[in-house]
Amino acid sequence: MRITNRIMTNNAMYNINNNKINEDRIFTQITTGKKIDRPSADPVIAIRALSLRATMTELAQYYEKNSKDAQSWLEVTETSLSTGSHILTDIRRLAVSGPDTYKTLQDWTTVVNQMDTLADEYYSTGNVDYAGRYIYTGYRTNSTLTYPQDTTExxxxxxxxxxxxxxxxxxxxxxxxxxxxxxEITAAAQKESDMKRYEVGRLRLSYDNIKTSVPPSVNDISVKYREPMLVSAVSELQPDTRNIKTVNLSFTDAGGQSHTVHVPVSNGAAAGGASPAVVVEGETYSAAKNPGVPTTYTLNTASYGTFTINEKGVITAPPAFPTGNVLRATTEITESRVATVTFTADTSSPLETVNVPLTTECRQPYTVACENGYTAQVNTDGTVTLSKSVGGASPMTKTVRMTANGSVSTSYNEVEKHPDAVITGATSQDDIDTLYSDLAAGTKDMVFNAVTGELLFSKKMQTTLSGLKDMQNAKTIDVVYDKSNFKKGETRPEHLFTCTKGGIIYNSGSGGHTMHYDVGYNQTIDVNTTADDIFTNELKRGCQDLKRVLAQMSDVDAKLNTLKEHLRTETNATNKANIEAEIKAAKKAYDYLTDTMKRQFSTKITEVKDALDRESDAITVNGTRSMRLDLIQTRLQSQSTTFKELQENNEGINMEEAATNLATAKNTYSASLMATGKILQHSLMDYI
Incomplete structure (x- = not known):
């Protein structure tokens, strides 16, 4: 091969360029600290870098944001629970020392006011917030637990x-x-024998000043008590071949309100029979297969017309929207499982079997008509309440509560009662005395005091209710009433009870408002403690009882002091005898009230103990969550360190090695320049 000067020059320049590129590459590595500056430089490193960076981003989200946010929430909860526990301990100390320590009216006044103030402070801990979100109110983080001022709702x-x-x-x-x-010393004096004490059964409600109609009616409140069925309900899921078609309709009405309805099509409807009626927000829906065209369904509504739907779930009639009262609508045909429930309610009832369609929950509860006169209420958490009211000599409601997957959580017979009389603010004290007398004598079974929020019972009714056995997953007594006026510091009903406000039903199911934080790969942690885990209204209601007795004691004491003063100045013998009789009667009444106050303090000890137990349980649960979060954070930190090291090893360079390589590259580049300069000084002609 012939070697020319151009070949020698090109090779020398190529060598210089390569050496310069290598020097620049190493210099860029030192400048950036990275092995590559573009993916094409090393695709393997680039792909691994993308994977490691994605992992590091997720770890940073979990460790630096999610877990820190969860930790802060748990710490705020811990501080609030600790404060509540200290307050309850102070109340318990006052309650324990009360009966033996406090003798005078002033003593009672002081301690009752202290306990009432501490109770107010205890409930105010329920309004603690984290970053503007109230920590005890579940998903309703923008709503306080208690009312900040007197409110009408x-x-x-x-x-x-x-x-x-x-x-x-x-x-x-x-x-x-x-x-x-x-x-009134000339009036007929009250005697000791006139001061009678009546004791009747009582159920103290969670609120006082209960709303009543005008005039008040015994139907303003209902008392439902529950007894276990003779044979408890059991359920069995039917095979998939017994699934029923369900028409799922979502639409917007002319007023812009969105609605979602799940309407099952019964097996009988396949042959043109009637389907189960579904009632949602007062509207009745029903769906059936069309006998003439078995691959289509007809969905009937009272207010929104009729829809025809094909087997793919597409609305074929009406052909277009808006139409009538509907702006837009979509449908879907799905299948729902069927659970067969079997039970025997009581000795007078046969063994009953009911098939219950397990349809999907909506934002509001709805009812589905089932066989044999039963209805199934689908609650907002997917749980189902199967029930049927029966009359006769012993009217009751047979009730079976089921989970969303069809298993039975509890079953019972529910008996509903109404009071014989209602006490309001317009009821005279004499009439109230008479009602207590009637209850004690057994001529009345139940009296409702709407002012104090109490149900009063005869001995017979008290024995019946006190003898109810606790049931699994259900309370034994359910009192249903309305309320509109709330005082400052009272709890909002939607945080503790099933109730209705503005047409919205709150807490219709048993599902809680638990907040889950993603704090790791496939790892979540519950961060919130809900109000119903800790708070009841018993503590405040107990203080109201004490204040009510204290007010009566103050009234009698004032009368007693006035009577004593009149006795000191009175000269008429008849009047003096009247006053002395009144004084004896007042002393007897005061002694009765003092005894009642001491009993109330004994009850208060139990109330505070129960509250402390709930508080301690919540502290334990919250502490356990914090410990678990600490372990997760430690693992996240370790993972972050490991993946950071892998990322550095994959992308980063060894600076000492790179510096050595750069020095070598510079020397190589300089040597190539010198060699090329030497070579280019001569040509091939110099050797001829």
Whole structure:
């Protein structure tokens, strides 16, 4: 091969260029700290870098953001729970020392005011927020637990549930209102024998000042108590071949309100029979297969017309929207499982079997008509309540509660009662005395005091309710009432009870408002403690009882002091005898009230103990979550370190090695320049 000067020059220049490129590459590595500056430089490193960077981004989200946010939430909860526990401990200390320490009216006044103030502070801990979100109110993080001021809001069908151990006694001293103030010394004096004490059964509701109609009606409140069925309900899922078609309709009405409905098509409907009626928000829906065209369905509504749907779930009629009261609508045909429930309600009932379609939940509860006169209410959490009311000599409602997957959680017979009389603010003290007397004598079974928020029972009714056995997954007594006026510091019903406000039903199912934080790969942690885990209204209601007795004691004490002053100045013998009789009667009434106050303090000890137990359980659960989060954070930190090291090894360079390589590259580049310069000084002609 012939070697020319051009070949030698080109080779020398090529060598210089390569050496310069290599020097620049190493210099760029040192400058950036990375092995490559573009994916094409090393695709393997580039692909691995993308994977490692994605992993590091996820770890940073979990460790630096999610877990830190969860930790802060748990720490705020821990501080609030600790504060509540200290407050309850102070209340318990006052309650324990009360009966033996406090003797005078001033003593009682001081301690009751202290306990009431501490109770207010305890409930205020329920309004603690984290980053503007209230920590105890579940998903309703923009709503306080208690009312910040006196408020008027209409709540209906508040379900206030209790167990039998909540039944206690109510004590009333009659004829206290007839005690003279001292200026009626010529009137017939009250005697000691006139001061009678009646004790009747009582169930204290969670609120006072319950709403009543005008005039008040015994139907303003209903008391439902539950007893286990003779043979508890069991359920069995039917095979998939027994699944039923369900028409799922979502539409927007002319007013812009969105609706979602799940309407099952019964097996009988396949042959043209009637389908189960579904009632949602007061509207009735039904669906059936068209006998003439078995691959299509007809969905009937009372207010929104009729829809024809093909087997693919497409609406074929009406052909277009908007039409009538519907702006837009979509449908889907799905299948729903069927659960067969079997039970025997009582000795007078046969073994019953009911097939229940397990349809999907909506944002509001809805009912599905089932066979044999039963209806299934599908709650907002997917749970189902199967029920049927029966009349006769012993009217009751047979009820079976089911989970979303069709298993039975509890079953019972529910008996509904209404009071014989209602006490309102317009009821006179004499009439209230008479009602207590009637209850004690057994001529009345139940009286509702709407002012104090109490149900009062005869001995017979008290025995019946107190003897109810606790049931699994259900309380034994359900009191349903309305309320509209709330005082500052009272809890909002939607945080503790099933209730209705503005047409919206709150807490219709048993599902909680648990917030889950993603704190790792396939790892979540519950961060919130809901109000119903800790708070009840019993603590505040107990303080109201104490204040009510204290007010009566203050009233009697004032009358007693006035009577004593009049006795000191009175000269008429008849008047003096009247006053002395009044004084004896007042002292007896005061002694009765003092005894009632001491009993209330004993009850208060139990109330505070129960509250402390709930608080301690919540502290334990919250602490366990924090410990688990600490372990997760430690693991995340370790993973971050490991993947950071892998990322550095994959992308990063060894600076010492790179510096050595750069020095070598520079020397090589310089040497190539020198060699090329030497070569280019001569040509091939110099050797001829």
């Amino acid at each position: 209409e709540y209906s069908n508040i379900h206030d549930e209790f167990n039998a151990d909540h039944i206690d006694t109510s004590t009333r001293v009659t004829n206290m209102q007839k005690l003279a103030d001292g200026d």
